[in-house]
Amino acid sequence: MQNAPHIVLIKTSSLGDVLHNLPVVTDIRKHLPDARIDWVVEESFAALPALHPGVGHVIPVAMRRWRKSWWRSRSEIQAFCRKLQTRPYDLALDTQGLLKSALITRCVRAEHCGHAWGSAREPLASLFYDRTCAIAEDLHAVERNRQLAASVLGYTADGAPDYGIRTPDLVLPWLPDTPYAVLLHATSRDDKLWDEQNWITLGKRLHSSGLRAVLPWGSEKEKARSERLCAAIPSAVCAPRMNLNEAAALLGKARTVIGVDTGLSHLAAALDVPTVGIYTATDPGLTGLYAGSRAVNLGGKHAPPTVNAVIEKLANLGVHV
Template sequence: MRILLVKTSSLGDVIHNLPVVSDLQRVFPAATIAWCVEESFADIPRLHPAVTQVIPVAWRRWRKALRRLDTWRQMGDFRRAIGAVEYDIVLDTQGLLKSALIARQARGKRCGYATEAAREPLAARFYDATFVIPRNAHAVLRNRWLAAAACDYPVDLPLDYGICAPTDELPWLHGERPVVLFTATSRDDKLWDEENWCALGQGMVARGLTPVLPAGSASERRRAERIAAALAGALVPPPLTLPQIAGLLGRARLAIGVDTGLAHLAAAMNVPVIAIYVASEPALTGVHGRGFARNLGRPGHPPAVAEVLAHADQALLVSQ
């Protein structure tokens, strides 16, 4: 059996789709599972051993350069790559017009959300089979229920993201008790005040932990360095790839972050995680895992430092 999953972005959404792979592997142990994903997130499906092929798509980059001949050549290469194999099931768990059109480039029975269940209802017109999945369920559950409906198997399988931490060395990491603080996110209105991070980080230091503050862009790095300057022994590592961040999380006692896909990666790896929400609602897309996972705050009502510290103490008891 050949299955193609279409879940292209964003980081948190891609991570939320990993349990689908584990479910399919349990039900169809001999199946080959391919995954079409945005090139910048391609390392996430590669963390799952049951994904046999990753087909990168670069729509985010292509749409900014549609006047370039090379862009159209790359799009042609992508169409040939995704159409090279006849699949038994092509499953679009994203439910957007963009993802539905990508699924149409593949050969096989194309399955997706019904009009009333898709994030963009027009997407349903491009599938061969559609399924009504409740919109008020968590994204992880919606993905899994859609896959179960499309492939006709029970929906009561245990939750398993199926990924393990890479074992690559991190020479910059000193100490054996890191707490990973994800202070950056895609929108400024989702940020938690730097003063809060400083107070939280000081609480982590007092508990014998080493705060590690990963950062990507220059502005994220400046923010992380300002916070780290207030914390004895805190580390701002060099820019890390997604596999390196997964390796860091595999060594962590605890992860705490704002509304960012990296917090979902911690949950997927069963690392105790606390997610802080300032401007978004966590009910349908918050951190979700088998281990300790807490979503604190809601739009306009971010959690206080004391609340986060109280949950951190509970998490540290779990991870002893």
């Protein structure tokens, strides 16, 4: 591999997966400082790679939208592939390991690299690469991404992961001009939710310690839950609908973030905000918060944490409520 390769990363979704790939950019820039790095990502998450100064071009893809009607989207799909084919890359690195990401990788006129059969999330994806690497499956997702890139590009990925992003310098006019905590109560599956009474109890404790609770939402159902919780928590703020940049600004300026298993919890951790991840239906070992000592995971499958356990972890992070 030449000293100044032009690399395109393929990691399209989901929000948490995209965040877990950010340390790859930092690692590459550290070991190959002259490398140029682009990133193919689902259009709804395009703002995330753009937060990293090491990413040159963010190339949006619309697989989620296209799969609703492949036939009607065929001209847009063809235009996307032609766009990738015209870019002079040396290497296309698929860290996602899915058939959909492997097919995108094949659109690039470059060496195609990715996971070997035994370590790809969908083993058939490995058949589409020119070069594959076997990465241990028992590593955290962040480390699997880092190790794959290091194996392909010939360096050693050591030390703590560096997500390389900073809080956007945005003004949120509705945001209280007082210290606040963000409560990320919303997630994609009902079994990942934390009981509403727990949020209310925690919110009241935060209020008594001088922290206002801010509750974001993404759907009408989540908005209704935010409004119910805000009605029960003194001085709580139900945030308006936000885009990813605005959400990053909100999280990055918070005193602390407490969140269920959702991508925004990972974003808070990546921004180096003291973050407690609450797990009720999944094991955080391989995909939980992974950002050093300021991000901690609590709970697990069928084992939701108590409010007192969350408060104790907040105290360990220097947030006393």
